[in-house]
Amino acid sequence: MKKIVFLSLVCILAILLVCGCGEKTKTKEAQNEQKSLIAEIHRRGVLKVGMSTFLPWAMKDKKGELIGFEIDVARRLANDMGVDVQFIPTKWSGIIPALLTGKFDVIIGGMGIRADRNLKVNFSIPYDYTGMSIVAHREMAAGFSSLSDFNRSGVTVAVRLGTTAATAAKKYMPEAKLRLFDDESQAVQELLNNRVHAVVASAPMPAFQALKYPDKLFLPLPGTFTKEPIGFAIPKGDVDTLNYFNSWIRVVNAEGWLTERKEYWFETRDWEDQIQ
Numbered sequence: 668m669k670k671i672v673f674l675s676l677v678c679i680l681a682i683l684l685v686c687g688c689g690e691k692t693k694t695k696e697a698q699n700e701q702k703s704l705i706a707e708i709h710r711r712g713v714l715k716v717g718m719s720t721f722l723p724w725a726m727k728d729k730k731g732e733l734i735g736f737e738i739d740v741a742r743r744l745a746n747d748m749g750v751d752v753q754f755i756p757t758k759w760s761g762i763i764p765a766l767l768t769g770k771f772d773v774i775i776g777g778m779g780i781r782a783d784r785n786l787k788v789n790f791s792i793p794y795d796y797t798g799m800s801i802v803a804h805r806e807m808a809a810g811f812s813s814l815s816d817f818n819r820s821g822v823t824v825a826v827r828l829g830t831t832a833a834t835a836a837k838k839y840m841p842e843a844k845l846r847l848f849d850d851e852s853q854a855v856q857e858l859l860n861n862r863v864h865a866v867v868a869s870a871p872m873p874a875f876q877a878l879k880y881p882d883k884l885f886l887p888l889p890g891t892f893t894k895e896p897i898g899f900a901i902p903k904g905d906v907d908t909l910n911y912f913n914s915w916i917r918v919v920n921a922e923g924w925l926t927e928r929k930e931y932w933f934e935t936r937d938w939e940d941q942i943q
Contacts, residue, residue, distance in 0.1 A: 704772055704901065704908040705748075714745040714752050715771035719759045721851060722872050723932045724777040728941040736932040740794065741775045743924070744915060758849055760829035763787055767902060773912075774900040777869060779831040789905070790898035791912040794925060798891025799835040802873035802884050803865040804858055811887045817865060818842045825854035825863040835893050836867045859883060869895075871933050878936075 708714050718725050718737055725735040733754055745752035755771045766774055766788065777797065780790045803811055811817060817824060822843040826833040827850065836845055846863055848854045854866045855876055866873065870891050877884045899912050919925050932938065 704905050705911050706907075708748065708750055708772060712750050714741070714748060714750050714773070715755060716741045716745075716752060717755050717757050717762055717766055717771035717774045718776040719757055719762060721777055721869065722875060723938065724869075725754075726942055734938065734941060736795075736928055737775050737777060739928050739932075740925075743919065744775070744912075747915060758829075759827060760849065762829075763900070766900060772901070777897055778900050779895040780898045781831065781834075784900070787903075788900040789903050789909055790900055791909060792916055793896035793898050794916045794920065795897040795929065797869045797895050797897055799832055799867055799893040799895075800870040800873040800891050801865050801867050801886070801888055802855075802858070802876045803887045804861065804863070805883055805885050807861060808864045808885075808887060811864075813888070814839050814892060816887070820844075822865075823863045825857050825866045827851050827854060827868065830869075831893075831895055832867045832869060839892065840867075875936075 718733075718741070720726050721735075721737075723735050724737045725733055728734050738754070741752055741754070753771075755765075757765050757770070759776075762774055762776065762778075763784065765771065774788075777795075778784070778790075779797070780793065784790070801817070803817075808816070808822075816822075818840045820842050822840070823846055824836050824840055824843045825846045825848060826836050828847040833845070833847065836843070843864075846854070846857060848857070851866075851868055851872065854863075854868070857863045858866050858876075859880065865887070866876070874886060877886045899916075901908055901912070916925075
């Protein structure tokens with residue numbers, strides 16, 4: 668009799684353990700589903716993208732619509748996810764804090780993958796690579812042909828606030844005076860107004876400005892003087908979303924789609940008549 672009672676108790680305990688594990692598994696799955704940004708985006712039906720205007724990454728056309736390399740990337744991503752896309756223009760200096768407060772889901776805006784940024788956000792694998800270039804004033808920077816020429820106390824360089832251009836200028840031109848602006852167009856205007864010697868920015872913007880104003884501006888250095896991987900930025904702690912974005916980048920890269928879009932926006936001027 669005692670043996671039967673003992674066996675019954677063992678069976679009951681086993682059933683309770685199985686049920687308990689099942690409930691825990693369901694609870695954990697529910698928590699993961701709740702945390703997953705991908706699931707939230709699908710429920711909402713909209714991918715919210717934080718970005719800032721950088722020629723030719725993202726800019727407005729004559730109708731006021733956003734166009735550019737990053738805009739193409741975000742639209743293709745949303746389309747492949749089966750949702751709409753909403754662009755949320757944000758000042759670059761505050762774009763990471765805006766992401767972390769939930770203003771948008773992801774930053775797709777030519778953001779360089781950096782260790783200091785990675786302490787605050789998670790990055791996808793690179794979907795592009797860029798580098799810093801310099802466009803200079805023909806008269807004020809006459810004869811300049813190296814980074815050392817700009818690394819002087821009497822030289823003033825303009826950069827966009829919060830960008831890797833600012834970091835690169837501080838690193839390679841520590842002796843020069845830096846002027847910080849919220850927008851690259853403001854920096855270029857200072858250059859055209861003879862108030863700074865040069866502007867440091869991500870390629871190919873400096874080359875485009877030199878072509879646009881050949882009488883006033885020139886490229887003192889061939890190509891770029893840095894190389895930076897570019898990735899999507901999302902809040903930390905979401906493995907599912909990071910995995911999806913990484914897989915998506917691998918797929919469209921293997922298709923050749925990213926290369927095709929990059930060549931159109933960075934190696935041609937076929938789009939120039941679309942902008943203001």
